[in-house]
Amino acid sequence: ETGVTQTPRHLVMGMTNKKSLKCEQHLGHNAMYWYKQSAKKPLELMFVYNFKEQTENNSVPSRFSPECPNSSHLFLHLHTLQPEDSALYLCASSQDPGVAGELFFGEGSRLTVL
């Protein structure tokens, strides 16, 4: 596999469920990101990890919990979500933190909260 892979591509969950989104990058990058994409709104940066350490939490509610066990894997754990959390969640990676460069995106996980 190449690039950035996200699973699952689609997820439907109730407000009381607990689920996780997974992201894996095969590019040897050192920084990974979670973005939220909602209709008619700019992409919202949620979390940034540089060398497995969280460097940014963009005022994200605690019902979203990220985990980065190594430079290649990033998870987003979800629990007690709200319907307004329904969106496309995009994972991205970049080569070097602290240097403005290209982000490489996965295809996203489409989340629907009932």
Next chain:
Amino acid sequence: AQSVTQLGSHVSVSEGALVLLRCNYSSSVPPYLFWYVQYPNQGLQLLLKYTSAATLVKGINGFEAEFKKSETSFHLTKPSAHMSDAAEYFCAVSDRNNDMRFGAGTRLTVKP
């Protein structure tokens, strides 16, 4: 903090016509600027980027963009639209800390 504004959430052109997608930025430091494209049910992919070299930047699929500091603009153009160009386009600005901010996007429709 830096930000971008994309003028026009929808742009419609005829096949073969000029494509012009507008982007204005705000940044307190010399910016890095990007255009990304998103096709349906896919993630974003890079079209082109400006990182303080030549002000006219050429990207993939025949797109180009010109950095104009005096106008704080980074508009995306393509001389002749193709049906396959129909997608959503995002302008983004980044500082040297890799804090990338995206615009709200412009959906391009290409009519036959």
